[in-house]
Amino acid sequence: MSSLFEPVIGLEVHVQLTTDTKIFCGCSTEFGRTPNSQTCPVCLGLPGALPVLNRQVVENAIKAGLATNCRIAPRSVFARKNYFYPDLPKGYQISQFELPICEHGWLDIETEGRGPQRIGITRIHMEEDAGKLLHAEGEGGSRVDLNRACTPLLEIVSEPDMRSADEAIAYLKKLHQIVVYLGICDGNLEEGSFRCDANVSVRPRGQEEFGTRAELKNINSFRFIREAIDYEIERQIELIEDGGTVIQETRLFDSDKGTTRSMRGKEEAHDYRYFPDPDLLPLTVAPEWVERVRTELPELPEAKLARYQQELGLKPYDAEVLTADRKVAEYFEACLARHDNPKLCANWVQGDIQRKLNETGLAVNAIPVTPELLAGLLKRIDDKSISSNIAKQVFELIWESGKDADTIIEEKGLKQVTDSGAIEALVDEVLANCQPQVEQYRSGQTKVLGFMVGQVMKASRGKANPQLVNELLRKKLD
């Protein structure tokens, strides 16, 4: 990439909220039902039907605002954004324009390129989603499903503060993590619960003024967002270097080709004639409401990450893995609450538990080894009832049977042998059978000790305490 130019990126993210009902009517928001079965006069845009605001949508918007360091507006207003499209039955979308509910926030990100950066959040506003156009095969027209019409969205608009696709991705991942932690969005990119438009421009390095931007629409994976932004940066630089000029336009990303192409025709319609919606009363949010929501916020990923390192003494990498997903973090904490050994809990959650999650595709709150069962197992490791090797076997058995560790250890006779008399007998037996190794050891090749420890462990079927075996062997050999 030419270093003479600097990319400038701003992002608009549409977050679909997980409320049970739509933003302005009581229809269900459940995904995947028969087309148009979840509709009523309000979301169909029938004449005379009046919208009434869903309180939970406001509550969720306040949560998002607080979690992204925004100022919550004491008074905000809904506005009509006017345009014609077949998925928009009223001929306008109810949104917020001049007075959005949240403004002036920020998120901190870190990338290798520029290190830590604070990305400004211009605003967050509430709005309704449009319906879905289903493009029928063959001739004929398009089909319209209005089940999604009127589903609540938050639009979160960033400042043009990002300078690379890396920074854009870091910002998006952080935002995604926050809305999922808050429990206000399911975070499913493929199903469109978290949608991103990117405004991309380039300018000669050192120039204050922004270049003309292109808007990249509706890209549904982090990987595609990176590809689309990188392609667009490259395209604009080449265009300018060849003496051309970038025009302001909407471009669609083609994930098959990895390119963006102009989406002509939508340009002229960019005259939305916003005005306050007379059907909806102004919204006031009292400071008490904001404070109540603030006290109910869950611990956010950034705070959790810091706490895991500072209070639990976990390594930065481990803390990051454990906090990436709120449910995994909760599992870890539930386990830790029952067995207070942060490092051991951390190792098992990001080791065997994570491996099992990957293998089975199960969600962490749906696995047979509950935090209680895992904690029960870890207790037996820490009190030396079983070695960590045996623990892995026990873990598999817990997973299969749902029985607790103590039951399995008892049933299978897996308790570690710490009776030195019993181990000594095994040690003597192994020494008698390993004369060559004994001589090697005595001639200074002390590495063979490991082999002999292994033989004793094998003879005990893994149940001997390895440390004890070690000690006894040395005592007899030295």
Place this chain on the structure above:
Amino acid sequence: MSMTREQVAHVARLARLDLADNELDRLAADMDAILSYVDKLNELDIDGIEPTAHAVPMENAFREDRVRPSIGTEKALVNAPAADDSCFLVPKVIE
């Protein structure tokens, strides 16, 4: 105030109105008269007055997030000029 034919044509296009040439001229004059009339309001001194979006002195009408019955696919489609068994049909949308 002086509405141009182009402005009238632009507004007509946004509203999906198909106007004949002679209508453009007539409407430009009509709209001019209306706007001049409304323009009288600009003579008022409104310094320090908040814009009024609503005439009713009320705010915050909420509903709780509880599902209420929808009318269902069949009723939803009953007035549609064109529909199949579950969807509204519209002329093909090209992107």
